[in-house]
Amino acid sequence: MQHGKKSRLKHSSLIAGTLATLITGIIAACAQTQTQSPGATTSTSPATSSTFPVQKDKGTLPTPVALPPESFDQWRERFRQDAMRAGIDTATLDRALNGLSPDDAVIAADRSQPEFTRPVWEYLASAVSPTRVRNGQALLTQHAVLLNRLEARYGIEPERLVAFWGIESNYGSNMGTKNVIRSLATLAYEGRRPEFARTQLLAALGILQQGDITPESMIGSWAGAMGQTQFIPTTYNEHAVDFDADGRRDIWNSTADALASTANYLKASGWQDRKPWGFEVRLPQGFDYAQADMDIRKPLNEWTAMGIQGVSVALPSAYSTEQASVLLPAGHRGPAFLVFNNFRTILRYNNSSSYALAIGLLSDSYQGAGKVQAAWPLEDAPLSHSERIELQQRLSDKGFDPGTPDGIIGANTRRAIRAFQQTLGWPADGYPTPSLLARLRT
Structure with a gap:
């Protein structure tokens, strides 16, 4: 551009x-x-609090x-x-x-x-594509000196910062027109x-x-x-940085300014340097899926005491006292993650769990990790916008309170879904599925 x-x-x-x-x-x-x-709102950044990025x-x-x-x-x-x-x-x-x-x-x-949303697995396949991973790895090498200076100044690891750059504008190649x-x-x-x-x-x-x-x-x-990391003007005025010292905060044309501004924002939002965003985990048999809620936080050692284990790596004891939540981005039939404070910091950048997962997984992929091991429930297509509104209305009609039917699956709707699932004896994961809507229609 x-x-x-x-x-x-x-x-x-x-x-x-x-x-x-x-x-x-x-x-x-x-x-x-x-x-x-x-x-x-951008083409690669889900802008609502719903689980899935918009198609x-x-x-x-x-x-x-x-x-x-x-x-x-x-x-x-x-x-x-x-x-x-x-x-x-x-x-x-x-x-x-x-x-x-x-x-x-x-x-x-x-x-x-x-009307329609992309399944989280389709979004992640696009956001963390092999091409994007390779390009990010090349840029990590190309800008190593700059990225190390930025970490020293702001406390944001190079891989994490480059992941924001990649998701927001495909490394500056798609800033909008x-x-x-x-x-x-x-x-x-x-x-x-x-x-x-x-x-x-x-x-x-x-x-x-x-x-x-x-x-x-x-x-x-x-x-x-x-710009290269898609700031709105008020955020620019508060956090943009003239890191290349040319007298202007140019997040469009200066990679140094764009990445420094993003690092400055993440630092102000509570990013913790060299701490994890999360891990894919295996939940124990009989796990209470009502515990899989971002509002429920426990120290890592409490989750491991309940039988939760890492999938690709052992959960590090160095973070045993760090607060974490269980995230089920596709319900109990899909992968599970334990997510930490840095995941919540990503949500402050864009309040979508799919977006935050994309940032975390892409940043891990630069180092050869970041591949989700558990299978996705490919037959559980996301509900359409009108179906989500219908689901909310039917929950309300049955005495559960999802709030005003608006098609957005937020905290109130998830609580209502869990309550209804519990009456059926289903796993109370709070996840809306076609089978759940079909049951509500009976």
Whole structure:
């Protein structure tokens, strides 16, 4: 992906400080209360808390969105005034907003609700492909000096950092093709989360004003995720790093800046250097599958005392007091994992267990490990979006409380599934399957 020539604009610390204060004030006033991950929706990064990454090519269901009460030009002028009050200068606004029009493709992507999801095993086969592993190994060698410096500074192992790079943008080769300013303006005007998009747009304008990138070169996903590791603008403003010391935090064109920024974010999110993300394990006969819940944490030595064993390697006694949870990404009939704090840190980057598994397994694969040993339940196809809504509604009708039927299998739905499974005498793994839905229909 080609970008314009680097601009080496430099601002005094007073101007930058004033701008940061002004933008922080208006962002705080309009930001949503929920915690945001650094990247928005991308083709390789599941963005919801559901187990499976989204497959985008098998049909969609429209999400109703009210028509905006004003034209885009009217909205743009009103936003321009707000941005000026936030400290964005006229020159930046002119260059970024003049002649801007909504992007219909962004609205279509925002309003679509994928009907089908990819099974976790298909997603992992793509995310941890032999080609991606080989390319990552080559880059680990090529950038060894840089990666060692980054670990010394931020405490993130090279293999883990390169795995984020590989999953987020295929090592910088797929950063998206959308103009971030246009995408965010479109979403702020008529998207499903206009206040969130408005906050990101203000932050993106601040990035332009600081001279880190030009509007034309600020390229990313339709949802506004940017650069080689897909930061949203507010995350960029908080965690981006000018590691190559050229005066700009360039996560698009500078590998050093992109990887340092990601390492900085992971450190702030609680990454523990040289500690495991997790291990594939074998569960003992008679294991209580209700214990397979990310909300249940026990020291490793308690899990091993229950009979849990490593599959490829013995579970290391050095981590016997580390808190871990049992994860069943495909239910009790599929592989099982014990996951630790670093797995939860990956979830802060993207709240999908499939994504976090991909990061962990890819990083292990660079060193010759990372192959899942247990068989996947290939006959248990994931439920479609409409089937998940039906499952939630039928659980509710039978007196179990999955929350509002929305097609997202979150903690409430899993608890309801477990409760229903227990009434049937089934393994209470909280996993939605076609057979479970069929039983609910009777």
